Amino acid sequence: MSISEENLRVKTKDMLIGALLRAPAEAIHRRIIRELNAAGFEGLSQPHMAVFRYPSPDGVRPGVLAERAGMSKQAMNRLLGSLEDLGYLARTDAPDEGRARIVRFTQRGHLAYAKAIEVLREIEREWSGELGPKDFARLKLLLGRVWESPLVR
Amino acid sequence: MSISEENLRVKTKDMLIGALLRAPAEAIHRRIIRELNAAGFEGLSQPHMAVFRYPSPDGVRPGVLAERAGMSKQAMNRLLGSLEDLGYLARTDAPDEGRARIVRFTQRGHLAYAKAIEVLREIEREWSGELGPKDFARLKLLLGRVWESPLVR
DNA sequence: AAAGAAGGTAAACATAGTTTACCAACAATG
DNA sequence: CATTGTTGGTAAACTATGTTTACCTTCTTT
Numbered sequence: 001m002s003i004s005e006e007n008l009r010v011k012t013k014d015m016l017i018g019a020l021l022r023a024p025a026e027a028i029h030r031r032i033i034r035e036l037n038a039a040g041f042e043g044l045s046q047p048h049m050a051v052f053r054y055p056s057p058d059g060v061r062p063g064v065l066a067e068r069a070g071m072s073k074q075a076m077n078r079l080l081g082s083l084e085d086l087g088y089l090a091r092t093d094a095p096d097e098g099r100a101r102i103v104r105f106t107q108r109g110h111l112a113y114a115k116a117i118e119v120l121r122e123i124e125r126e127w128s129g130e131l132g133p134k135d136f137a138r139l140k141l142l143l144g145r146v147w148e149s150p151l152v153r
Numbered sequence: 154m155s156i157s158e159e160n161l162r163v164k165t166k167d168m169l170i171g172a173l174l175r176a177p178a179e180a181i182h183r184r185i186i187r188e189l190n191a192a193g194f195e196g197l198s199q200p201h202m203a204v205f206r207y208p209s210p211d212g213v214r215p216g217v218l219a220e221r222a223g224m225s226k227q228a229m230n231r232l233l234g235s236l237e238d239l240g241y242l243a244r245t246d247a248p249d250e251g252r253a254r255i256v257r258f259t260q261r262g263h264l265a266y267a268k269a270i271e272v273l274r275e276i277e278r279e280w281s282g283e284l285g286p287k288d289f290a291r292l293k294l295l296l297g298r299v300w301e302s303p304l305v306r
Numbered sequence: 307a308a309a310g311a312a313g314g315t316a317a318a319c320a321t322a323g324t325t326t327a328c329c330a331a332c333a334a335t336g
Numbered sequence: 337c338a339t340t341g342t343t344g345g346t347a348a349a350c351t352a353t354g355t356t357t358a359c360c361t362t363c364t365t366t
Contacts, residue, residue, distance in 0.1 A: 012297040016273040017280065018181045019207040020296040025174040026223075027305045032171065047322065054172035063344060070179075075323050077346065091345095098331045099344050120169040127170065130302045135295055142284065142292040143173035144165040149283045152180045200353065216313060228354050230315065244314095251362045252313050 028123060035119045041112045043086045051079055051089075052116060058105045062091065065103065088112055181276060188272045194265045196239040204232055204242075205269060211258045215244065218256065241265055 029049065036044050044052070050069040051057050057065050066076035080103060083089050088109035094100040105113060128136040146152060182202060189197050197205070203222040204210050210218050219229035233256060236242050241262035247253040258266060281289040299305060 012300055015207060015293075015297065015300065016270065017277050017293065017296075018178070018185065018273050020293060020300060021174050021178040021181065022206070024296070024299055024305050025171070025178045028171045028174065030223075045321095053175070054168060061344080062346095070183075072324060073345070074325085074347080078322080081346095097344090099329090100331090101345070117169065120171050124170050127299065127304060130304055131295065131298060135298075138291065139295040139299075140168075140170065140173060142288060142295070143170075143177070144168065145284060145288075146177055146280065146292075147165055147168065147173060151280060151283055152177050198352090214313080215315095225355060226314070227316080227356085231353080234315095250313090251364095252360085253362090254314070 028120070031123070032116050032119050036112060036115055039115050041088075041108075041115060044088075044112065047079055048083060050076070051083060052113060056105075056113060057089070057103050058109075058113075060103055061094070061100055062103060083109075181273070184276070185269050185272050189265060189268055192268050194241075194261075194268060197241075197265065200232055201236060203229070204236060205266060209258075209266060210242070210256050211262075211266075213256055214247070214253055215256060236262075 029046075033044060033046060033049065050071065051065060055068075062077055062080055063073050065080070066073040069076060080089065080091060084091060087106055089106055090104050091101045092104055094102045124136070127139075131139065182199075186197060186199060186202065203224065204218060208221075215230055215233055216226050218233070219226040222229060233242065233244060237244065240259055242259055243257050244254045245257055247255045277289070280292075283289075284292065
């Protein structure tokens with residue numbers, strides 16, 4: 001190993017939970033966008049992922065999506081307009097609920113969302129191969145416990 | 154539990170690794186910015202975190218930081234200019250290395266970075282309390298193995 | 307010496323978000 | 337039952353943050 005490589009190599013032992021979560025989360029994020037585009041779902045970019053993510057936006061009101069994504073209703077509404085133009089979803093009137101609207105996937109939207117899930121499952125297979133199925137299951141279980149706790153709120 | 158609450162509640166079992174990593178990573182990210190600002194390190198915002206994160210930018214060239222952050226050298230250079238104006242760092246000439254420059258924390262920069270680490274350690278204590286020390290250690294160990302693997306590249 | 311590569315910087319531009327402002331539908335209240 | 341307030345949504349102006357394009361300086365190569 002060269003001196004520069006040794007200097008660049010990072011010490012996992014010193015790493016705190018922030019970086020340990022951030023790095024793989026970002027890598028996954030980028031990969032999903034890349035593979036969606038490659039699979040013919042063009043036009044989808046980073047910001048759109050605030051909509052195309054768990055839990056599914058299908059059947060949900062715009063304001064709720066804005067809150068989930070931690071952004072203003074106006075910003076979310078623009079994203080929705082953009083995704084509508086790209087043919088992934090439609091905003092329909094909610095019957096009997098005042099001015100409320102409801103976001104619905106189009107056929108194309110359903111396909112794109114399914115593709116994203118497919119990519120994620122492939123990533124899970126890779127991780128499972130690297131860590132071993134038992135340890136990967138453990139990892140998911142632990143992260144699930146974090147999610148269910150008040151820590152993430 | 155009301156009907157609407159039940160509908161909103163999310164099923165951890167169904168969650169894929171993307172959401173399981175993303176949600177806590179984002180929560181931690183926001184909290185660090187909030188607590189840094191509250192501790193008197195004002196002006197620091199989301200984009201600055203591309204610099205203020207592991208591994209430390211201290212002693213590193215701007216181009217390397219750009220690559221680490223996955224952004225253009227120009228965008229990084231602006232961030233660095235902003236952080237320089239805020240008094241957190243300085244770009245100094247690198248001796249005997251052509252046009253190269255080196256990023257150095259100021260006193261204030263060192264203090265802010267130390268504060269961020271302190272917040273992270275507090276978060277780790279909280280997680281450790283929630284999961285139990287053993288399971289939290291396991292979680293970090295597993296994430297460390299992911300980091301060391303080619304999965305994150 | 308000339309050409310090219312590496313590192314950095316600057317300005318124009320595009321994108322994506324917030325702020326401000328407004329409209330429509332329903333609920334509550336006198 | 338008219339007025340007021342609340343909720344949900346939308347539009348436009350503004351702000352920030354990033355990329356693209358272009359250029360400068362220093363060092364290396366030929």
